[in-house]
Amino acid sequence: MATTTTTTTGFTPGMLPDEYESLRRQVAKFADTEVAPVSAELDAAHRFPYELVARMGAMGLFGLPFDEEHGGMGGDYFALCLAIEEIARVNQSLAITLEAGVSLGAMPIHRFGTEEQKREWLPQLTDGSGLAAFGLTEPEAGSDAGGTRTKAVLEDGTWTINGSKSFITNSGTDITRLVTATAVTGTRIGGDGQEKPEISTIMIPAGTPGFTAEPAYDKVGWNSSDTHPLTFDNVRVPEENLLGERGRGYANFLRILDEGRIAVAALSVGAAQGCVDESVKYAGERTSFGRPIAEYQGISFKIARMEARVVAARTAYYLAASRMLAGLPFKKEAAIAKLVAGEAAMDNARDATQIHGGYGFMNEYLVARHYRDSKILEVGEGTTEVQLMLIARELGI
Structure with a gap:
């Protein structure tokens, strides 16, 4: 994937440049056809998805934001976020494996390593054959x-x-x-x-x-x-x-965390979107008192609010990513994206579970897994409280 130049106006949800949209569709197809069918089994067995990781490596997903010289795809961080979002719709465990493998594992070597360190380590991390x-x-x-x-x-x-x-x-x-x-x-x-x-x-x-x-x-x-x-x-x-x-270890990792918050926000958006998709489908199929439950305002309004959260959170992480790629300050925007998206994922998981009723409490249903998985999105890579602190600091208060 070649790098696309972004402007300060950023990316617009639903209006992505062709190469980003092509990548998004490719990963979405992979998620729906190869990841979703085995996700419940992997979750129940607590089994690491080696086969899927190898497949993602072959697709170039672990190398998306890295230069071709070191085994990467020549893309950028936003491309990585799009891939993470699509995988997270159906399997957060696999999405965090990709996110951590790239943004926490390989990215510090890419950002701060010597040329010798990059040549030794990055090729085996960007092709998915190894993890850091x-x-x-x-x-x-x-x-x-x-x-x-x-x-x-x-x-x-x-x-x-x-x-x-x-x-x-x-x-x-x-x-x-x-x-x-x-x-x-x-x-x-x-x-x-x-x-x-x-x-x-x-x-x-x-x-x-x-x-x-x-x-x-x-x-x-x-x-x-x-x-x-x-x-x-x-x-x-x-x-x-x-x-x-x-002596720069802590300062350097703060930079890595700022970037990583955008990727975790993308993961959270994917989870929130997955809850919307499952709820729309279930509400159209499930009947109560002779009518699909989607016809009841209590259900339709709940799903509408879920969709609004997704759109707001996706817009927030698109803005943060666009500022990062344009070389503009993005600490505040990354914190906002992480805050809004993490809460959207948890709120949507709770509402989706409620819409599914008893079935939402069964682990074989995707919404039940999202309900269990999403809480960590308000904790990992900076708690909700830390994001609020960072936003306040950036405002000068």
């Missing part, structure tokens, strides 16, 4: 990432890393190639004259002695995605495994 993860969150450092306790000591050209990470996506699969972890590598004097921890990011290949992906979490939702706590017990890696400038 980012270890930021710790048991006592979530939204407060500055509270990192993992430490890395450099001696004789080798980093020795000790600590732990929590809730790390794509960190324990058979195709996980590396985890990039934030760690305290020393101290620095801040602008206020106070001593502060120096946080850097270090790449740790899978299989490195002392690096353990602990047993997977038993989650409420996203059951076929891969999520583990990690431990580092005297893990030793070469000095050149430092990713980016020493």
Whole structure:
């Protein structure tokens, strides 16, 4: 896919440039014909979808925003968001596997890696044959990432890393190639004259002695995605495994989070849209007192409100993506998109479950999976409260 130049006016829902629309249709067909039929089985078995990941790799989805020189498709971040949205309509677990594999796994290497690091790692991440993860969150450092306790000591050209990470996506699969972890590598004097921890990011290949992906979490939702706590017990890696400038790990990851919020917003929009699609279909087929329930105003108005949420959330993430690609500030817009879309996904899942009645409580129904899956969209990659804080700060309050 060739890169399309965007303007400050951004993208318009329903009026995408041809190459974006072609990609969206291709991924939508894949989602409907190959992903949807096996999603309930994967969810029930808590099984990671290796076959579907390989298929997405062959389609080039993991390489969408990367240059062809490093194995990518030469597209952009908005193309990735469109793909994530379409997959999330039918399977959030697979969508988060793609989102985390690209925006949290490969993107830090693309943004901050040396040419040698890019050539070594990106080709196997952009073709879907391997996955990378980012270890930021710790048991006592979530939204407060500055509270990192993992430490890395450099001696004789080798980093020795000790600590732990929590809730790390794509960190324990058979195709996980590396985890990039934030760690305290020393101290620095801040602008206020106070001593502060120096946080850097270090790449740790899978299989490195002392690096353990602990047993997977038993989650409420996203059951076929891969999520583990990690431990580092005297893990030793070469000095050149430092990713980016020493001491810039936290600042660099804040940039990655800003971008990632747009992708998670796209995932949330896909989930919200999936709830609308299922509700429209069910309301037209289900009868009560001799009439399709869609004819009752209580149902039709509920679905109309669901659709309004989708349109508002999609418009928000399109705006954030367009500003990002145009080189304009987008922190506030990304936070708004994440906030609005995450709430839309959860609200639509709740309403769709209500419309389906008892069937909405059955796990084989897509709306039940969306109900379980969507809550994390108000938590992951920055809670709702963090988004509100960021928006307020950008307003100067």
